[in-house]
Amino acid sequence: MRVLVMGGSGFLGRAVVSAALARGHEVTTFNRGRSGADVAGVEAVRGDREVAADLERLAEGRSWDFVVDTSGYVPRVVGESVRALSGKAATYAFISSISAVDGFPGKPAAEEAAGWSCEPDAGPDDGDYGVLKAGCERAVEQGFDGNALIVRPGLILGPHEDVARLPWWLTRISHGGRVLAPGDPGAPMQLVDARDVAAFTLDQAERGTSGQFLVTGPAGNATYGEWLGFCKEATGSDAEFVWVDDQFLVDQGAGTFVELPLWGGPPSAVTANFWSVPTARAEAAGLRTRPVAETVRDTWAWLREIPEDERSYGAKTRHGMAPEKEATILAAWEARSA
Numbered sequence: 001m002r003v004l005v006m007g008g009s010g011f012l013g014r015a016v017v018s019a020a021l022a023r024g025h026e027v028t029t030f031n032r033g034r035s036g037a038d039v040a041g042v043e044a045v046r047g048d049r050e051v052a053a054d055l056e057r058l059a060e061g062r063s064w065d066f067v068v069d070t071s072g073y074v075p076r077v078v079g080e081s082v083r084a085l086s087g088k089a090a091t092y093a094f095i096s097s098i099s100a101v102d103g104f105p106g107k108p109a110a111e112e113a114a115g116w117s118c119e120p121d122a123g124p125d126d127g128d129y130g131v132l133k134a135g136c137e138r139a140v141e142q143g144f145d146g147n148a149l150i151v152r153p154g155l156i157l158g159p160h161e162d163v164a165r166l167p168w169w170l171t172r173i174s175h176g177g178r179v180l181a182p183g184d185p186g187a188p189m190q191l192v193d194a195r196d197v198a199a200f201t202l203d204q205a206e207r208g209t210s211g212q213f214l215v216t217g218p219a220g221n222a223t224y225g226e227w228l229g230f231c232k233e234a235t236g237s238d239a240e241f242v243w244v245d246d247q248f249l250v251d252q253g254a255g256t257f258v259e260l261p262l263w264g265g266p267p268s269a270v271t272a273n274f275w276s277v278p279t280a281r282a283e284a285a286g287l288r289t290r291p292v293a294e295t296v297r298d299t300w301a302w303l304r305e306i307p308e309d310e311r312s313y314g315a316k317t318r319h320g321m322a323p324e325k326e327a328t329i330l331a332a333w334e335a336r337s338a
Helices: 011-022 052-059 075-085 129-143 165-174 194-207 224-235 246-251 280-284 292-303 323-337
Strands: 002-006 026-031 043-046 066-069 091-095 147-153 155-157 178-182 191-193 211-215 240-244
Touching: 002 011, 011 026, 011 066, 011 194, 052 075, 066 075, 066 194, 075 091, 075 129, 091 129, 091 194, 129 147, 147 194, 155 194, 155 292, 165 224, 165 292, 178 224, 178 323, 191 194, 191 292, 194 211, 211 280, 224 240, 224 292, 240 323, 246 323
Parallel strands: 002 026, 002 066, 026 043, 066 091, 091 147, 147 211, 155 191, 178 240
Antiparallel strands: none
């Protein structure tokens, strides 16, 4: 089949492209060439999706069986792409986010739940990440003349991760020694590999499926303690985890999710449903996910080929805690416990 990937050189986009090529598809990518090199074997079209002339040049004389949009964040911009490509493919698969679900994670997510209130022509300042993703979904659903497939992934990890949550933890744990481990080691997580999201998206797009799917791993497919343990095992580290109480970390000024990746702080109503996303509809449609330990091992195998001083821990936000701050918090925790 002929496939167009909007993006295709970053994290999830690269996984989609690699999987599509492995299936024997002809793949075109459309991007600015700034996020990394395209996967070998694609037809790479350089352009900016915010420039009408670039979209026109992309669409001129070309058609595809389906489009996979991995780089849409602003409804107005996504809508322009949809209008340019409508009639050029049978299916438009948009990679959204669980964050687009109205009320989540304070309220439970539901299969095919409504998205946050956001117009399909909203601009970049008309909401936060999740709100704008909901507007992007509407831009696809209302503007594309064909099948509109909306994929709402949960927390994605895996090789080539450019948010660098797992890469930071792998690097830190590989150094060994006493490692600040946040909160409750038994806290359940719900993680999914980018390659599994890519495979599911391609499966549905090949079938011409439309509608919305929540796509992530099974609830509780790892605990926080198991996840860090997988990192220790993969790296062969002698790390000693020191589990520090949630509230103590907050009192010490530790930052959730970014400074200590995937740590959400003390349990609260605001985040109560973050790790309990239902996936029955996606599973019935064929979603299969690999063990978290495999994702961790494969990510380390990729990461270890990159010199440590060249590793990026988040293109927009610097992930991870500074060694000095970690040492200070550990010392304070040990003094409190003495």
